[in-house]
Amino acid sequence: MLLRGVALLAACFVSGQILGETLGRFLGIQANVGGVGFAMLFLILSQNELEKRGLFHLEMGEGVHFWSKMYIPIIVAMSSVQNVRVAFSNGLLALLAGIIPVIACLALMPLLSKLAPKD
Amino acid sequence: MEYIITFLDKNGLVFAFLITGLIMYFSERISKTLTRGKIPGSAISIFMGLVLAYFAGLETLGKKGIADIPGFSGFEIMGGPMFRDFAIVSTAMGASFAIIKKTGPIGVLSLFLGVIISFAAGVIIAYAMGITDAESLTTIGAGACTFVVGPVTGTALGASSDIIAISIAAGVVKSILVTIGTPLIAPYIGLKTPQSAMIFGGLMGTTSGTAAGLAATDPKLVPYGAMTATFYTGLGCLMCPSVLYFLMRAIL
Numbered sequence: 001m002l003l004r005g006v007a008l009l010a011a012c013f014v015s016g017q018i019l020g021e022t023l024g025r026f027l028g029i030q031a032n033v034g035g036v037g038f039a040m041l042f043l044i045l046s047q048n049e050l051e052k053r054g055l056f057h058l059e060m061g062e063g064v065h066f067w068s069k070m071y072i073p074i075i076v077a078m079s080s081v082q083n084v085r086v087a088f089s090n091g092l093l094a095l096l097a098g099i100i101p102v103i104a105c106l107a108l109m110p111l112l113s114k115l116a117p118k119d
Numbered sequence: 120m121e122y123i124i125t126f127l128d129k130n131g132l133v134f135a136f137l138i139t140g141l142i143m144y145f146s147e148r149i150s151k152t153l154t155r156g157k158i159p160g161s162a163i164s165i166f167m168g169l170v171l172a173y174f175a176g177l178e179t180l181g182k183k184g185i186a187d188i189p190g191f192s193g194f195e196i197m198g199g200p201m202f203r204d205f206a207i208v209s210t211a212m213g214a215s216f217a218i219i220k221k222t223g224p225i226g227v228l229s230l231f232l233g234v235i236i237s238f239a240a241g242v243i244i245a246y247a248m249g250i251t252d253a254e255s256l257t258t259i260g261a262g263a264c265t266f267v268v269g270p271v272t273g274t275a276l277g278a279s280s281d282i283i284a285i286s287i288a289a290g291v292v293k294s295i296l297v298t299i300g301t302p303l304i305a306p307y308i309g310l311k312t313p314q315s316a317m318i319f320g321g322l323m324g325t326t327s328g329t330a331a332g333l334a335a336t337d338p339k340l341v342p343y344g345a346m347t348a349t350f351y352t353g354l355g356c357l358m359c360p361s362v363l364y365f366l367m368r369a370i371l
Contacts (some may be wrong), residue, residue: 010205035204041216071210073197075203075331085176092248093289097245101238101263112229
């Protein structure tokens with residue numbers, strides 16, 4: 001049962017990522033377009049569907065849950081393999097071109113939040 | 120010594136689990152004792168990871184942080200895109216489809232605004248610092264989106280390799296800034312609901328930075344932010360070498 005959960009996650013991952021890659025090819029760009037997003041939607045929808053049919057076992061959820069708990073350790077490992085040296089040694093232009101756009105976008109946050117539907 | 124390093128490289132993933140566990144243990148202790156829990160342990164661990172990557176980079180002159188140190192190669196697997204994306208997808212379990220559907224249109228708007236504003240800000244800075252040709256300006260503007268959009272755009276337009284390097288660096292700076300800055304700025308920009316996380320992901324884009332930053336802010340927000348952020352790089356790769364490049368050519 002545990003592995004069925006992991007396999008469900010893997011199925012969503014593979015199909016979502018392939019859809020993202022295919023969409024990228026279709027649009028003629030060398031990038032994955034929304035693969036992770038599609039995979040997440042597949043997972044949410046298949047979980048809902050399985051629950052409706054009473055096929056979603058608690059232990060299956062644990063198989064997925066393990067990975068969502070591994071998320072932060074994986075992010076820690078990810079940050080430790082970044083090219084931080086280059087980010088800080090490529091001069092002022094790279095630093096400013098990384099920092100100013102973030103601030104400009106953050107300034108829009110409150111405005112867009114107002115447009116968002118409330119629950 | 121030699122055989123130990125060979126052993127660690129051969130069992131890299133397991134060794135990476137061990138070292139990451141140690142980093143997180145010490146970060147948790149620092150969080151509790153030095154900051155009295157004010158700065159979450161996860162934020163400190165991510166920061167420690169970046170610091171380790173910086174010193175490893177100085178030492179080895181490599182591109183892969185501590186994964187370039189002999190014996191630590193397993194970090195490339197554990198911290199690579201496969202595990203990262205697998206774990207991000209898993210966080211979607213239990214996320215509300217209703218909220219995602221309802222916030223969808225605003226999420227799309229924030230994606231377009233995020234790409235266009237980052238691009239424009241990057242171009243203006245590059246122009247102010249003396250770069251004048253449309254290809255280089257577009258490449259740096261694209262780098263201000265994410266560190267994938269920059270090189271993809273630069274390669275497509277035939278920009279020089281030092282400009283592409285700057286565009287990558289700008290994207291990495293952005294990702295690091297979002298990682299560290301998100302938990303600090305969250306209370307001031309109202310980043311506490313799934314809706315706001317979706318807007319934030321759309322505006323910031325950098326999937327790794329957004330997801331790491333949100334994880335340190337409130338893990339419940341991760342799936343919502345990642346959901347929009349994952350479309351950002353694709354949209355950037357689509358718009359920068361085409362519409363935005365033509366726009367630059369028209370302006371200059």
